[in-house]
Amino acid sequence: MPRVVDHEERRTLIARTFQRHVLVHGLAATTFARVAASAGISVGLIQHYFTNRDELLRFVYLDALRRRDDRIVAHIAEGEAAERPIRDMLAAAVRELLPLDGTRTAEFHITQNLLTQALHDPEIAEVAVRADRDLHLRASVAVRNGKKCGEVEPDVDADTAAARILATAHGLAIRLALTRPPTATASTGHVDAVLGPILAAVFTGRCHHHDRSRSNPDGSGES
Amino acid sequence: MPRVVDHEERRTLIARTFQRHVLVHGLAATTFARVAASAGISVGLIQHYFTNRDELLRFVYLDALRRRDDRIVAHIAEGEAAERPIRDMLAAAVRELLPLDGTRTAEFHITQNLLTQALHDPEIAEVAVRADRDLHLRASVAVRNGKKCGEVEPDVDADTAAARILATAHGLAIRLALTRPPTATASTGHVDAVLGPILAAVFTGRCHHHDRSRSNPDGSGES
Secondary structure, X not given: OOOOOOHHHHHHHHHHHHHHHHHHHOOOOOXXXXXXXXXXXXXXXXXXXXXXXXXXXXXXXXXXXXHHHHHXXXXXXXXXXXXXXXXXXXXXXXHOOOOOXXXXXXXXXXXXXXXXXXXXXHHHHHHHHHHHHHHHHHHHHHHHHHHHHOOOOOOOOHHHHXXXXXXXXXXXXXXXXXXXXXXXXXXXXXXXXXXXXXXXXXXXXXXXXXXXXXXXXXXXXXX | OOOOOOHHHHHHHHHHHHHHHHHHHOOOOOOHHHHHHHHOOOXXXXXHHOOOHHHXXXXXXXXXXXXXXXXXXXXXXHXXXXXXXXXXXXXXXXXXXXXXXXXXXXXXXXXXXXXXXXXXXXHHHHHHHHHHHHHHHHXXXXXXXXXXXXXXXXXXXXXXXXXXXXHHHHHHHHHHXXXXXOOHHHHHHHHHHHHHHXXXXXXXXXXXXXXXXXXXXXXXOOO
């Protein structure tokens, strides 16, 4: 029996090759022909998996967003397990939007290119608006949870606080990608200096969520 | 004697036609042929003014940046004449980066498209980095002036404060362009809610620069 081709794997291989090409040459110069040549496959095979360029663009965009979101979810799970303050979890999540290493730089190029495409392309705009909404929801839930546990004052508007934190992160991402700080340490220092006070202005208190479980080591009093 | 053609006017006409095309169709779809058709001129005439597409791209980018900067300079001049707080002048200047009307939306599309192009194009990156540096310098001078006149505490780091304000503005611009708030009032309200606290955290004091001229109406005691 011949080996069954893993179609999802093939689609992903094509999408990742497309992404690498965009990183070096930009979106406009990234065609089926060039992706096929880079991946060592035929244009016909790409067309077998993606009817047209628009379908491939959506897949590449969603693939980049999904990988970023997976890392954000991992930060939250890890932070909750380690009983970290929400502010620290949000800071770690926000760093996933910034081009601070090869993976995030490649993803940033994809999201920046497709966000720009979204300005005149309603189908890509649909993906971009949904991604923006999801990210905004995650950040505003973090602020709302902060209110429940004591890290955030009750009168803080969670939606504008989330918008403020994410806007700063997006603007910071562009600047880092553009000016390419000489070292990873320089980038991290700049990110901390710019984002730190904005998070500190929202998360002014201390989380009391784990206080009971700490005084009650068996956790029986904890929901 | 035949009328002398105003070459700068022709270059600007071509650039503005290019800009309008980018707004509707995006940068990749904006070719010499399409700009020529829209402007009702020949491709040869465009080539007379711009050797190649790269030269036109740089001109269009610089044209958009210059118009934006002219408006920022006007806000500063007007604010100084009216003895407004630096915070208000900076708020007005920063609003020039946001797609809050037709002119600023068209400019935002150009700068967003060319910023994205800058990620893989060193010549466009040179323009983008210089524009970023100029804007950063303006904002950090505003914060430094704020320290001199009493609006900003002496221990505030002017560079990171400027980076924070501009990063937020850039991220806000993207979100406004993407989500297109239903009304101008909704946009303005959102902008104030997001940017206001960031400016307020830097500009915490009151400007004493005009105190002497006010108590001394002839201004003789004022430098």
